[in-house]
Amino acid sequence: xxxxxxxxxxxxxxxxxxxxxxxxxxxxxxxxxxxxxxxxxxxxxxxxxxxxxxxxxxxxxxxxxxxxxxxxxxxxxxxxxxxxxxxxxxxxxxxxxxxxxxxxxxxxxxxxxxxxxxxxxxxxxxxxxxxxxxxxxxxxxxxxxxxxxxxxxxxxxxxxxxxxxxxxxxxxxxxxxxxxxxxxxxxxxxxxxxxxxxxxxxxxxxxxxxxxxxxxxxxxxxxxxxxxxxxxxxxxxxxxxxxxxxxxxxxxxxxxxxxxxxxxxxxxxxxxxxxxxxxxxxxxxxxxxxxxxxxxxxxxxxxxxxxxxxxxxxxxxxxxxxxxxxxxx
Amino acid sequence: xxxxxxxxxxxxxxxxxxxxxxxxxxxxxxxxxxxxxxxxxxxxxxxxxxxxxxxxxxxxxxxxxxxxxxxxxxxxxxxxxxxxxxxxxxxxxxxxxxxxxxxxxxxxxxxxxxxxxxxxxxxxxxxxxxxxxxxxxxxxxxxxxxxxxxxxxxxxxxxxxxxxxxxxxxxxxxxxxxxxxxxxxxxxxxxxxxxxxxxxxxxxxxxxxxxxxxxxxxxxxxxxxxxxxxxxxxxxxxxxxxxxxxxxxxxx
Numbered sequence: 001x002x003x004x005x006x007x008x009x010x011x012x013x014x015x016x017x018x019x020x021x022x023x024x025x026x027x028x029x030x031x032x033x034x035x036x037x038x039x040x041x042x043x044x045x046x047x048x049x050x051x052x053x054x055x056x057x058x059x060x061x062x063x064x065x066x067x068x069x070x071x072x073x074x075x076x077x078x079x080x081x082x083x084x085x086x087x088x089x090x091x092x093x094x095x096x097x098x099x100x101x102x103x104x105x106x107x108x109x110x111x112x113x114x115x116x117x118x119x120x121x122x123x124x125x126x127x128x129x130x131x132x133x134x135x136x137x138x139x140x141x142x143x144x145x146x147x148x149x150x151x152x153x154x155x156x157x158x159x160x161x162x163x164x165x166x167x168x169x170x171x172x173x174x175x176x177x178x179x180x181x182x183x184x185x186x187x188x189x190x191x192x193x194x195x196x197x198x199x200x201x202x203x204x205x206x207x208x209x210x211x212x213x214x215x216x217x218x219x220x221x222x223x224x225x226x227x228x229x230x231x232x233x234x235x236x237x238x239x240x241x242x243x244x245x246x247x248x249x250x251x252x253x254x255x256x257x258x259x260x261x262x263x264x265x266x267x268x269x270x271x272x273x274x275x276x277x278x279x280x281x282x283x284x285x286x287x288x289x290x291x292x293x294x295x296x297x298x299x300x301x302x303x304x305x306x307x308x309x310x311x312x313x314x315x316x317x318x319x320x321x322x323x324x325x326x327x328x329x
Numbered sequence: 330x331x332x333x334x335x336x337x338x339x340x341x342x343x344x345x346x347x348x349x350x351x352x353x354x355x356x357x358x359x360x361x362x363x364x365x366x367x368x369x370x371x372x373x374x375x376x377x378x379x380x381x382x383x384x385x386x387x388x389x390x391x392x393x394x395x396x397x398x399x400x401x402x403x404x405x406x407x408x409x410x411x412x413x414x415x416x417x418x419x420x421x422x423x424x425x426x427x428x429x430x431x432x433x434x435x436x437x438x439x440x441x442x443x444x445x446x447x448x449x450x451x452x453x454x455x456x457x458x459x460x461x462x463x464x465x466x467x468x469x470x471x472x473x474x475x476x477x478x479x480x481x482x483x484x485x486x487x488x489x490x491x492x493x494x495x496x497x498x499x500x501x502x503x504x505x506x507x508x509x510x511x512x513x514x515x516x517x518x519x520x521x522x523x524x525x526x527x528x529x530x531x532x533x534x535x536x537x538x539x540x541x542x543x544x545x546x547x548x549x550x551x552x553x554x555x556x557x558x559x560x561x562x563x564x565x566x567x568x569x570x571x572x573x574x575x576x577x578x579x580x581x
Contacts, residue, residue, distance in 0.1 A: 179437035193421040
């Protein structure tokens with residue numbers, strides 16, 4: 001078995017036991033899992049060298065899809081909420097994606113931002129439908145017909161999130177190694193050649209875009225259900241930027257970066273906020289500068305450096321900028 | 330005229346960029362089994378012709394047909410799918426992936442292997458792609474990143490990518506420029522054998538007259554946006570006007 005697969009299974013086992021030895025952390029980790037799904041979505045687009053500053057909109061779409069269903073039907077099942085969020089974010093990702101995949105680089109990022117701010121304004125202004133800036137409640141759903149009390153439900157959400165995240169990370173890992181995922185990297189390096197292989201670079205990117213939208217939608221429905229709330233804040237631009245921030249922090253070389261980045265980010269935020277009030281952003285800012293300067297491959301790169309037996313000879317060319325070292329096979 | 334079936338045909342192509350006339354009524358056709366060399370001074374519009382044939386540029390007048398079907402101005406990916414592949418003067422590779430991965434993407438694109446859960450390295454076309462690399466002599470760099478290759482190898486991989494699509498017609502822009510001069514003829518020999526084996530007809534832009542003499546079945550002389558002469562290499566390359574204006578010109 002591959003070491004990476006063993007590490008994945010060990011991590012899964014350690015997390016699965018969490019409610020038994022650290023049950024005060026379950027909600028925290030559930031939220032990390034939800035957010036890491038959205039970060040994973042960002043990571044998919046970064047493969048094609050595209051950075052979206054509006055992906056929190058799909059996070060909000062996932063949460064609001066659950067909120068609308070939850071307010072329409074009292075005893076709705078969690079399965080339906082998740083499916084609805086996936087469907088809503090997929091349709092939205094496809095529609096917006098058809099438009100934004102014509103653009104690259106800064107234009108791609110900004111047009112996504114524009115779409116997300118349109119959605120944010122609608123959610124905030126249409127208060128008779130969306131509850132305005134207070135948002136909408138998401139009632140505690142049933143799961144497979146069973147009802148749960150608050151404390152039980154936290155545990156249920158933890159395992160549901162863990163299961164969904166585990167499946168998504170595995171699928172995305174495979175997707176990125178498939179022809180379609182490898183073509184996504186080719187969008188980054190040579191669109192001309194892609195076209196001259198008979199492929200549409202735009203369609204390759206669109207496929208990646210829809211995948212990333214659905215991942216964000218899933219993150220949104222899980223987060224919304226845990227918090228019992230969908231608010232416009234979920235889709236605010238600073239949330240989008242946060243996702244990009246975590247993706248850079250975690251590193252783009254491996255899907256594990258999305259989870260590692262989210263855990264570190266949320267931990268620093270939680271504990272630094274407790275000790276230093278509002279200066280946690282300052283700490284994260286300094287950390288990000290350090291990462292960009294010395295480890296542009298993020299935590300993934302740091303991990304690879306630490307686990308590699310011999311250090312790289314200094315003469316070997318080191319890739320610069322936002323490119324990262326890739327884990328191959 | 331060659332006996333094979335008509336493949337690619339350009340009729341009355343016109344294209345100018347501002348004051349520069351790249352094509353001013355170009356008529357040119359390619360039949361099955363032909364290897365047509367286009368020679369002419371720099372800036373004459375030879376590359377522009379390849380760009381028009383592959384849909385990268387749309388001509389201001391005239392049309393291009395492939396096997397009788399009009400393809401003028403269609404996007405490159407559609408013309409590629411119709412059977413016209415292209416190799417570039419400056420190799421167009423996926424620089425962050427290995428040479429094999431470059432080939433596998435081409436193989437997957439051609440066979441439309443889009444199962445998102447199947448590893449690129451596990452597609453059935455892998456063997457054929459490895460053979461293609463063997464054919465162009467690039468097996469030794471199979472697992473190197475495309476960005477790390479010497480220019481000559483990049484050129485060959487670029488051509489291999491085009492051949493991976495099993496085209497009817499291959500358009501090559503100076504196939505051996507960038508290849509070390511000692512290797513040029515060996516490379517071209519391998520290349521032309523590969524084309525003949527795969528029954529691929531070709532159009533290639535070339536500055537090396539020796540290469541043209543050896544490998545072209547027909548030559549077109551391109552100057553100031555018009556075809557000044559076409560014919561068999563031994564006739565065209567011995568024509569006094571051609572010697573004076575084209576061969577004598579830039580290539581003393």
